Amino acid sequence: MFMDFIRNNKIAAGILTILRVYLGWSWLSAGWGKVTGGFDASGYLTGVVNNEMVMEQYPTYHAFIESFALPNAEMFSFLVAWGEVLVGLGLMLGILTTAAAFFGIVMNFAFMFAGTISSNPWMVVLTIFILAAGYNAGRIGGDRWVIPYLKTVFTRKKVIDTEGPQGQAA
Template sequence: MMNFIRNHKVAAGLWTIIRVYIGYVWLTSGLGKLMGGEFDASGFLQGAVAQTGGEHPTVQAWWGAFLEAVALPNADLFTVLVMWGEVLVGIALILGLFTNFAALMGITMNFAFLFSGTVSTNAQMVLLTIFIIVAGANAGKYGLDRWVMPYMKQTWKNRKQKQNKTTVAA
C-alpha cells in the first residue's frame, strides 16, 4: 500500500487533485484576507483566549496561555503571518513547489486554528494534508517539484563534493 501511495502514477494524479484543492482553499482564504484589508488577528486571538475558561472550555489552557503571552502582544505580526502564510502555502501547493514543506506549514496553521477553537474545514484539511505528507515526493510529481527537487539535490551534491575537495586540500 505504501508503495502505491508513494510511487504510483495513479496515486500521484490523485495527490495532485487533492493538493490543488487544498492549495485553492488556502489561496482563496489568504487572498480574501489580503484584499479585504480588514483582517486583524487580534480579534480572533482574543476570542480564542476567552474560550479557555468556563465549565467546558473549547481551548486548552496551555494554548490560551501561549496566545495570551506570545500571540496577542504580537498580533500585528500574526496578522501578516496568517495572511501571507495562507497565500504562499496555497500557491506552493497549487504549483507543486516544495510540496512537502508547504503541506507541513499548512497543517501547522490548521492545527493552530483547531487549537484556537475553530472547526470549519480545518479538520478535513488536516486529514487530506496528512495524505499529501505521507505521499512524499509523489505528491509533487505532477508539479514544479518534478524539476526543482532533482536540481536542488544535484546542487547540494555538487556543493558537498566541492566542500570535501577543499577540506582534503587543506
C-alpha cells in the same frame, strides 16, 4: 503496500494532484481574501484567549496566544495571511509540496487548538495523504524539476565542503 502505491504510483500522483490543487485553492482563496481585505487577527486572538475550552484543554497554547501572539497581533495577521497564500501557491503549483503541506497542517492544528473547527479537520486528513506521499504528491507539478535541482545543488555543496581548497580531499 498502500505506502508503496501512494509514494510511487503514477495513478496515485494524479489523484494526489487533484487533492493538493483542491487544498491549495482553499488556502490561496482564504489567504488572498485576508491579504487584500485588511485582515486583523486581534479579534480572533482575543476570542481564543477568552475561550474557556482553550484555557482548560490547552493551557500552554492559551499562554502562548495570550502572552505572545495577542501583543504581536499585527505580525500574526501578516504571517497568517501570507502563510495561507504561500501554502496555497505551493500546493497548487506543486512546488516544495511537502513543505507547503507541512506548514498548512501546522496552521490547521493551530486553528483547531484555538477552538475553530470549520473545514480544518477535513483539510488535515487530506494533507496527511500529501505528506505521506512525499515527492509523488508534487510529481505532476513544479517538484518534478525543483526537487532534482535542489538535490544537485545540496549534493554539490556537500562535496565542495568536504574537499580541500583545490578540490582535494581534506
